[in-house]
Amino acid sequence: MRVAFGEGLIEIGGENEDLVVLTADVAKPTHVIGFGERFPHRFLNVGIAEQDMVDVAAGLALSEKVPVAVAFAPFMMRAWEQVRSTISRCSLNVKLVGTHAGLSASDEGASHQSLEDVALMRVLPNMTVVVPGDREEVKEATRAIVESRGPAYMRIGRDEDARFLEEGFRLGRAAVLRDGSDVVVFSNGYLTSEVLKAAEGAPVDAMVVHVPTVKPLDAGAVVSAARRAGAVICVEEHSVIGGLGSAVSELLSAECPVYVRRMGVGDTFGESGTYRELLEKHRLTAPHIREAMVKAAGRRGKR
């Protein structure tokens, strides 16, 4: 994921003279170092200072540059108030990218895992929030947020490198990856690949909808899928509070009140372990998702 992101930035940087990349002493692990080597005059490493980085980006945007500020997702949250008071309040054209998101910093433990970033960014007016999961999609999403006007936050994982999309990324659009009529699963990030595995061979007919743009949510696609299936599961590598599951629930509670099961990390912090062990512990692997599909299908049409 990080590699694809770094490659994508170089591609876009070659076409867009106004693109400036900033980072906070994580040029190597976030893979923006390639951009820095290629375009040194459009690359700023401000040192271990996320708050400074975010506001330097704001200043660049106020002078018509298109800054992309990149840090580990958990430490981007350190600059949340700067993002709120300066960037989102005035809808500045700043792109924020958090890497090592979700549980993907795995062995580094709770301090380095970010399970709250989608909630924190989603609550901000003017902010676009994107959680791609497919390797090619990361590149396309990077391009899409750079080309769109206004503030955006994209979170990507560390190592997982899935390929599950046939069609390209479109900002604000959900993609139906598998049709089904007993239950629909909305998911994003790497976990969509687990959901697809779960749907194959499940004893119920599950629809799978990948929702890489959490904000603005593709309301039309979400409501129509929920209507068709009659029962909903949301799967994400984030706290069950405030992320995709919350966004879907908020929408459906008004537009199509059906059973919604939110799968993610419960109201708790992470811990050290391998990525697979952590997914397993939080019941975010295909077998657990398949089990949830069966249960949810049983709740179909019941309130």
Added chain:
Amino acid sequence: MSSTVELADLKHATDVQKVKERIRNVQRMLVEMTSSMGVHLGSSLSCLEIIATLYFLKMRHTPHRPQWKERDRFILSKGHAAPVLYAVLAEAGYFPKEELRTLKRIDSRLQGHPDLKTPGVDAPSGSLGQGISIGIGMAVAAKMRGSRSRVYVLAGDGECDEGQVWESLMTAAHLRLGNLVLIIDRNGWQLDDRTEEVKRKVPLRSKLESFGWETYSINGHDVEKIVEVLDAAERAEQPVAIIAHTKKGKGISFLEDSNKGHKLKLSEEEYLAAIKELEMKAKCA
């Protein structure tokens, strides 16, 4: 040769005189605003001469075209002094002076703290500690464009408690941003008490110097001195910090060097006393 110098001196003296006149206009506008709404009058008055000298004499800017790319930028990092910025912008011609009456009212372009809604405001503020970082972004962008645009940031002394201030001081020095000037309004007060009581700032000058900034210390109410130091700043090859020693509430004796005017609405009696004092001083000028 000597007559050319004399002419230049005369022009300079006239310019400074004009700035002083306009400062008196702005003082009056501030008192008017404070008669109908609670505002941060004390901390507005402490940095009035600095902001006025920048806008009326020093900065290259075009009030009829606020978005002119090559303009110099000003960031009021101590956003609570918004009223003085608004009054200066109105006096400069960015928007009608009558609009100052709408300060902080519903649907107004003049928000409690600076917002891009206001013509002439270059950066949002209100949450302290962010202005230098924003200024760095602007100064870097100017360098990338090969522009001679300069960036001025005004911060409060209390504001220096914020950690981000010191992050950004390091960044600007590292990048050798000779087109960035920081002015610290050293009025000695912050919300709760005198600055040195809340958290010690001294020795501020040597702190700034050790962070790699070319540092000056001046009387922040002396227009001639402000011009002189801003001229010197233009020759610098590194960022310049100016500690402007000021008095909170400057110009209105019952507020001077006290925390009374941190946020207040003048009573009828106070309003009349303030106007009377300003008129007296104008006559003597």
